[in-house]
Amino acid sequence: MRLLVVDLESKTFEYIMDESLRHSFIGGVGVNTYLMYRFTEEGVTPFDRGNDLFFSPGAFVGTGVPTASRCEVSAISPTGYFGTSNTGGRVGLAIRQCGIDTIWIRGKSESPVYLVIDEGGVFFKDGDLLWGKDTFETTSILKEREGGDTCVVCIGQAGERGVHFASIHGEFYHAFGRTGLGAIMGGKMLKAICLKGQKGIKIRDKRQLKELTEKIRNRLISSDTFGYTRRYGSMVVSDVYNRLGILPGHNYRKGSYENWEETRGRRVFEERYKIRDLACVSCPIGCMHWSKVRDGIYDGYETKGLEVTFALEFGGKLDIQDIPQIFQCVELCNRFGMDVISTSSVIAYAIELFEKGFLKEKDIGFKIAFGDFDSIYKLILMIGRNEGIGNILGKGIRAMKEEFKGSDSFACEIKGVEMPVRDPRGRFDPWMLGLFINVRGGDHLRIRTPVDDLKPFVNDYKYEPLSLKQEAVELLDIPEKIKEAIMGTPPSRIDIVAMTKYGEDYLTLLNACGMCIRPPVLRTIGPSILAEAFNTLFGYGLDDEDLLTISERIVNMAHLFNLKRGLTLGEYRYPERFYSEGIEYSGKTHPPLDRKKVEEMLLRYCELRGWDEKGQVKKETMERLKLWKR
Template sequence: MFKIIKIDLSSKKIDFEDATNLHRDYLGGLGVNTKLLVEFTPPDVDPLGPENNLIFGAGTFVGTLLPTAARTELTSKSPLSNRFGTSNSGGLWGAALKFAGYSHVVVTGKSPTPVYITINNNQINIEDATHLWGLNTCETVERIKREKGSDYQVAGIGPAGEKLVRFASVQNNYHGAWGRTGMGAVMGSKNLKAVAVRGTGEIRVADRRSFAGVMTEAFKKVINNDSFGYTKRYGSMVVADPYNKIGALPGHNFTRGYFDDWVDTRGRGIFEKKYKEKDLACFSCPIACTHWTNVREGKYKGYENKGLEVSFDLEFGAKLGIKEIAEILKCAEVCNLYGMDVISASGVVAFAIEANQNGLLGKFGAEVPGTWGDFPGIVKLLEHIGQRKGVGDMLAEGIKRASLNIPGSDRYAMQIKGVEMPVRDPRGKWDVWMLGYLTNTRCGDHLRTRSPVDNLLGQVRDCFEEEIAVAEDIINNLDMPKNLKKAIFGAPPYKVDIPLMAKYAEDLITIINSAGLCIRPPVHRALGADFYARALTAVTGHSYTEREVLAAASNIWDLQHEFNVRAGEKKAEYVFPDRFYEEALPVRSGNKPPLSRDVINRVLQRYFAARKWK
């Protein structure tokens, strides 16, 4: 059940290793990936060199019938940040790997010619991919399924990965992705087009009776959680309108937090009414938060695709100012076909537009839109980035590197530690999530630090504490150790201690990403460390306690941080771009003040103390 395939593309050598003991100490999935990367990848390695390792890790629960047990982590040294890189995706790929008898795949070296890997139960092959090179991601999936069988699950790159766009994604079949931190560029640097998996075996848990108990418990808790109904109805789009209401959108490259016409043009209600066709689910998921979209009217009538994810809406709709949902979906489709992270792609385009508006692009100005919401111009620029054509070649290096080549443009480079900032403005609402933009070990990102009791209320800013916006009984019933609950909330619950909750939230999400479940609110809020300890015990046969799984998660996070430090990270990098400290944020009610450098630094000191970091 816990077995690693090790593939050296330089020598074409394939080895196997038992991972049972690694799972005991590092929980599985992300945790085992972290240990393998840290142990076998020097921190000073070139991310696009053959010595860098690319590691797929299906979570410990993946392939079982625990709710949302579908998530696989993809980890390497990031070519975008030059730090720890990792991304997470669901769908069916991870379950297929587990059904084939493996939990992890480690790829190193570089093939002299394009290849792809096939895993068909115990048959692992490195096959010629010259006929696949140059295809977009959907064409790649279609061709492999046609040649090998429709039951193969495909992780593949598009032209952006082949051309080493530093934020290239690895697409998961037709519509999923390992998006952030440039894992597609690492695949491309190895001349690896795809990893296609077919598995027909079964998952054997250590204690079937105990597993049946935790499975029933998990389904009841997830389905009965207060967030289940609206998450199923809207998916990630549930937050789109509240972000606009509280003035926290990343509008026009983080220069405005609110749009008067948002609800009527890009809001969740208009999406549900005019575009949503049906619900879609990952393996073993009762939530079905993904939706199939059908454009029913207008010039794009008949257009169908998966969506609308809130990241598409906030990135292309808010950050780039596109007003029509069909056009937002088409921007996302361009990124998916080329194989590019949506957030980084929209981030570099926003940077280029604002730099162009300020007259900084010189000869490249004609290639970049001069106004927000220019759909044809934005699509053309996205394509040029995926092709590394013209100014797209420079933008394909990511915001940080691109800004170094354009004097005076660093003010418009919305990045943290080299990774483009996503979806929400910290001036609009400061909370645990926003602190996580700075503390995240995969750099400026939003999906590794989130409070299980976060709220979408517009509150008076307090960078150290956040008002509790849920009923006291929800706090009392939260699956969290009593000592942590008292330290974070006080007794009785009064406020959320943001630095302490950030550490706990990171540890909890590390457990989730190692176990292979989803971080959607119904899971994130309903299941905690005690549940994961009992479920891990039932599945693996190892005995875990609540304290042990939290300690293991904290150790995993520390390993990622230590990797970054050895790769050159400095404490001074834990900082937002100057805009957030120097400019007010225009919102409906006026302006929200900039952040205070001194206050944010003191919050970080509290966080570092909680982590016992220097």
């Protein structure tokens, strides 16, 4: 692997070659995690000069392996813990076309700077005139200045101003959204990175790669989830969430809305707004869409979307009932460079604080309410501009709850990261156990399983029914021993804890390879096919078990990183609301979570991970995974 190390203080750069990184950590999140674990000095805080920022495309990105486009950015998050985020589009390819596998940003610049990188090296350019511009303006200016084919990765004003959930954006719409790494980039006064390389990736055996590509593509297309995912994108699940009563409505107090499907459902999106299918690099699924508003005051407005996250956050959590208004909220977040989930979450929390009298009209300057687009839009503006109450909201829910004592119960964050998209009370499956276990904190994208499903069932905190059709079960690529242990013989149910652990290793592996995590991939591409791809491209002769061991190593390194920074198992929990209140949906109520049973599941997860009951990594696990002590 070829790492480009850029020092923002001395304005110098160097290349490091280290092929062992590929063999031991694959790429993407694996390499970033290792570099953070190995090289972050003791006591470094998020905005210190010693908090390095890493960009690494997954190992398969740019080679034509279907869906391999994803790129990972990592650093210590403003939360103080391991921060990492992932995006698709063309950013990962553009990095690899500069002839590099990782960009390692060190130090802080004294004044705003942007980088131009190509296969020859790095140019440090004055970023003064870009400072204060939003991500769309910055990208447009830099494409004009550096050439239209330049891939621009940048921050908006939120990153410059240290908003704790600031994001980093590539090509206008692709966000490295979660864990606030835009604020870290802003703290370094690094406004943008322009990628201009035109280098290729040498292919070892083009015949073998072609066969592999066709095999992966055929498997993806044969999944029963393929057609729906192309047609609706992530919006495919919008209606189901409402029917199951697992929407995060009004800060997790309303699990469904009577008019959801007519206002924010998948059909409305498809029939009224969707125009064209769009895809990330090398992807046959094409889950993204270009949309256009055709009436009302936003008539003629065009954008990328609608992602279900946008619908579930601004539509579900904040109850904005009009898709064009949801588009406006998302565009504002994109322009400022702020994570959509955290932005809507801090606003939901603020509105509940207002309803309960913790916040007064005089503190804000106006009344705020769920469903009130105008006040919500104004709050987004205030956060992005660090104005008034926006200053407090921009620090995130964990900091806010210190200011509003007595509101912990409904402060919906985990490990300092705002909770996303789904309520766990209606369906406590591996996805929902994973939502508080995963390394990022309140997040839904780091533990997913090959059998993710949304059929209703009664929580028993042990098993989830396996409701996949026989053909779908046959397409699963899970090592046989693991499959039997988790799903029984013949496969009939899912051991939730065991699947959560496997789902975390599996997702980490997909991320390290740079693969997408949409349902057609989850259902059909697993460790044995990934090993085949890895060997085709790099020739190490690794098998599925080797890859899962590497993945476990990555998960454990990130965990060790967090333990060192003060994380304890005490933070592995949902906010109090979820254990003491039910949630209403369609005239019914999902009961609160059973605290004792959830805690038992956590302890069993620790056992399966090879951790002790306090979450410390046992010596034998350290040895098995070759986790070298720092």
